[in-house]
Amino acid sequence: MPVIAYSDYHPPWFLRNGHVQSIVPILCRRVNGVEYKRQRLDTPDDDFLDLDFSLVGADRIAVVSHGLEGSSDRPYVRGMVRALNRSGWDAVAWNFRGCSGEPNRQLRFYHSGDTEDLHTVVSHILAEGHHSLIALIGFSLGGNITLKYLGERGVTVDPRITAAVALSVPCDLTTAAxxxxxxxxxxxxKRFLRMLHLKIQWKMQQFPGAIDDRDFQGIRTFHHFDERYTAPMHGFQSAVDYYEKASSLPFLARISIPTLLVNAADDPFLSPSCYPRDVARNQANLFLEVPAFGGHVGFMNWSADGEYWSERRATEFLRNWVDQRP
Known part of the structure; x- marks a missing residue:
């Protein structure tokens, strides 16, 4: 019954607010000590993904997937990469299409269920042969992709993929929207739509006449944006169709490797169905942890080494499961 009844995340009183936890790290956190080496990976459809490696010479590597309109340079990604390196893991933080500082080549960019690009990254790392073990870590949208990827593959997942951690995941996109x-x-x-509008304007310059931003100011919700842009640009019939097909929730029962899902109870982005307790109770490989606090991709900690609780929890989970392997 992998519903973790007790979480040891107990922040001070002034951090016991989901909005504070969600906003302060974005505004205030700086992460030093991470130096990336970038590699550009071509995709099967003539596009590219930029992969940022932080290597310590380990035989194991963690693939880190960021959230909506994030990148490898976000503090929560850099913080996780630093914690992984300190724990003896190489790490690669990959940037979704169009998230590495320049537009991708195709009209499409990325979406919440885009597991094929993650598969491209994982396959590339496996083919290089430098690492005997791989772990997957995902935040928010990247967490949804990670969980869906593992569920889609089920027992056929490559045996070198040993464990996964997903944080602040809207695994039911319909209700989360x-x-x-x-x-x-x-x-x-407003912040997300402002960033997404810039992406649409990039695409308008790249592909004149293919899309437009007429009356974009009238878009107020993800549903409106996804109905107009995400769904048609990525082969879905509608926003409803997109949410149903891209959500990781229906795939959780098929995950076949130890996977930790951490969703804070006070996360302002998540709906009740994003806490899949019933699935976890009947799934030997899905460990659901619901700290009372933490917000969305927050889990702040004041510590001498600068690590957040989520980073300690992720590396602890990987250590517990990977070190048990024969």
Whole structure:
């Protein structure tokens, strides 16, 4: 019954607010001590992915997937990479299409269920043959991709992929989109839509006439944006079709490797169905941990080494499971 009944994350009183946890790290956190070496990987459809490696000479590597409109340079990604390196793991933080500082080649970019690009990254690392073990770590949208990828492959997943950690995951996109449209999340929605608008403007310059941003100011929610852009650009019939097919929730029962899902109870982005307790109770490989606090990709910690609780928890989980392997 891998629903973890007790979480040891107990922040001070002034961090016991989901919005504080979600916003302060974005504004204030700086992560030093991570130096990336970038590698560009071509995709089967003549596009590219930029992979940022931070290597310590280990025989194991963690693939880190960022969130919506994030990148390998986000503090939460750099913090996780640093913690992995300190724990004896090589790490690669890959950038979704169009998230590495320049537009990707194709009209499409990325979406919440885009597991093929993750598969391209994993296959490339396996083919290089430098590492005997791989772990997967994903945040938010990247966490949804990670969980869906593992569930899609089930027992056929490559045996060198040993464990996974997913943090702050909207695993039910349909209901999470409704939660995000609430008035208390207006500040987040405006920020995301502003960034997505810039991406659409990039595409308008690359592909004149293919799409437009007429009346973009009228878009107020993810559903509106996904109905107009994400769904048609990525082969879905509608936003509803996209959410149903891209959500990781239906795939969780098929995950075949030890996987930790950490969703804070006060995460303002998540709906009740994003806490899959019933699935975890009946799934030997899915470990669901629901700290009372932590917000969305927060889990702040004041420690001498600068690590957040989520980073300690992830490396602890990997250590516990990977070190048990024969």
């Amino acid at each position: 409704v939660t995000m449209s609430s008035s208390c999340n207006t500040v987040y929605m």
